[in-house]
Amino acid sequence: MMELKNKVALVTGGGTGIGRAASLALAERGAAVAVNYSRSAAEAGETVQLIESLGGRALAIRADVSREQEVKAMVDAVVHKWGSLDLLVNNASITRHIPMDDLESVDEQAWDALLQTNVKGMFYCTRAASVYMKRQKQGAIVNLGSIAGITGTGSSLPYAVSKAAVHGLTRSLAKALAPDIRVNCVAPGAVLTRWWEGREGQMQQLAGSLLLGKVAQPEDIARMICAILEQEALTGQIITVDAGQSM
Template sequence: MELRNKTALVTGGGTGIGRAVSFELAGRGAAVIVNYSRSQAEAEETARRILEEGGRAIALQADVSRDDEVRAMVRSAAEHFGTVDLLVNNASVTRHIPMDDLESATGEIWDELFDVNVKGMFFCARAVAPFMKRNGGGAIVNVGSIAGRTGLGSSLPYAVSKAAVHGLTKSLARALSPDIRVNCVVPGAVATRWWAGREEQMRRLAPNLLLQRISAPEDIARMIASALEQEAMTGQIITVDSGQTL
């Protein structure tokens, strides 16, 4: 699929991987809806940079865990750009809890992480699907995590939520076929603000990876863009981790 002149919604599009995806898709000619929940300044700056470089972009607020806000955001996006052709489900949250500290994994934390990381991706996919089907096709990429493959992550609820994202990808690929392709890109360690306060730990990790480098957000963004373009692929879980899980 040629991304030029397509309209892409990127959730959590103002920071980290989402910001890199917004720039990558704009660079390939897509109009970009930069979604944010709380990072308004970053999202508006991302959209402004795209506009300054001759692209098309708008920043729109919505908490993806709220179905009513997601539907309103997608309606606004369609009113602004005419439709939505592409979705990158990037918005996620975590809590840093030692894996063996089961008591700290409260019901509230489980609910928060599943509401954003899993249900939020479903709400966004459901909201854009009618537009994609009317257009005769579309593509969705969910952002997973190697935590969902290995069971090890910033917390036990986070790892389980990302495993659910991988499962959601396969189920949506079936539910939305043949019109809409759904794939999942699974990053390993990526140099984003999620490492804030733990930069030394990140630097110690790099030499132990097969490629001896921590991925940059741009590495993940290029793979996401490629997955959106690939018309013969759906339901796939694609790992980009510098060999971390091999």
Template sequence: MDLKQKVALVTGGGTGIGRATSIALAERGALVAVNYSRSQDDAEETVRMIQHNGGTAITIQADVSRDSEVRAMVNTIVQQFGTINLLVNNASLTHHIPLNDLEAATEAVWDELYAINVKGMFFCARAVAPLMKQQKSGAIVNLGSIAGSTGSGSSLPYAVSKAAVHGLTKSLARALAPEIRVCSVAPGAVLTRWWEGKEEQMKRVAGSALLGHSASTEDVARLICAVLEQESMTGQIITVDSGQTL
């Protein structure tokens, strides 16, 4: 799929991997809707960066864990751009909790992570699916994590939520074929705001990777764009982790 003039929604698009992906899509000629929940300043800065380089982008607020807000967001984007061709389900949340501290994995933590990391991705996919079905073409990338494959990560609930994202990806690929392709990109450790204050831990993780470094947000963004472009792939979980999990 040629991404030029395609309309892309990137959830959590103002920071980290979301920002890098929004910029990469715009560089390929896509019209980008940069979603945010609370990080309005970051989202607006991302849009300014895109516009400065001649791209087209807008910000749009919605809490992806709320279905009504997701549907309203999609309607607003359609009013602005006419349709949605691409969805990058990037919005995610974590809590840093030692895996063996089961008591710290409270019901509130489970509910919050599942509401955003899993249900939010489903709500967004469900909202854009009719548009993509109508135009008989569309692509969705869900941001997974190697935590969903290894069972290890920033917390036990986070790892389980990302395993659920991988399962959701495969189920959506079956449910939405043949018009809509659905894949997951599963990064290893990537230096984003979630690692602020834990840089030494990140260095230890990066040092254990075969390539001796962690992937950058730009590395992940380029892979996301490549997956969106690839018309003969669906239901796949693609890892980008510098060899962490080999």
């Protein structure tokens, strides 16, 4: 089992939701955590303060993962501060809310934005981090997919397709970066994050239809992320955490 204590971790989109929960979980296990954000500066700062209040090490660092030069600068800055980069959680993602059957509303801008951030962004972060992980001959990466990429339905058609691409990217990167770097993917179902604000009725209705009768919490996904990072016999896997939603 990989010991997370004293490892250096980068969590993209670490200011809110699953990203914040993953940052806190990694810090609780003794990792130094770089909390990436693009627009959520205040939230990333709060995540860092929470970690530091618990005696952990953290820093907030801005980069738009869809821009490769910003990603490279971010990774270099993390390594400059802490001397290494051992763990990467590719969490940063965006979506558009478009009814699945409304093909006419799916414009080129939606396709470009979602694929650029959700797929290319994860590739850029992995490529930049892998340079240092290869030198160390050790590293572990977890990508955040979605059951939308498995079931084909979600907040929009381009979102579901982008997450299916993340699952494919995970498998390809696992082969490309073996044996030194492990790459896996968590595919959450509905998770109780700020995405559900204003949709509480819809969330409660969904929860009642799940096998486990409740929607997952960000902390549930964060614990799975840490378990995958620790598991040294695991690579190229898509692990679903969805309270039975996709059954």
